[in-house]
Amino acid sequence: MRDYVFILDNEKESKKITIEASGMMDAFLKAKDFQKKKSEDKKSKVNLLFQGVIYS
Secondary structure, three states: OEEEEEEEEOOOOEEEEEEEEOOHHHHHHHHHHHHHHHHHHHOOOOEEEEEEEEEO
C-alpha cells in the first residue's frame, strides 16, 4: 500500500489529506469523493491538487 497526498484548497484555507490506496486511480476516486463532500459542506468550490506519493 502507498499513501497518496492531496491538497484540498478553497479561497479561505488549504488542507493536506493522505489517502492509503493500492493504486493511483483508487486514491484519486477517494479524493474526488472527499472533495465533493467538502464542496457541499463549505458551499464553495474546492480545488483538488495532487502533491505526491509516500512509499512505506
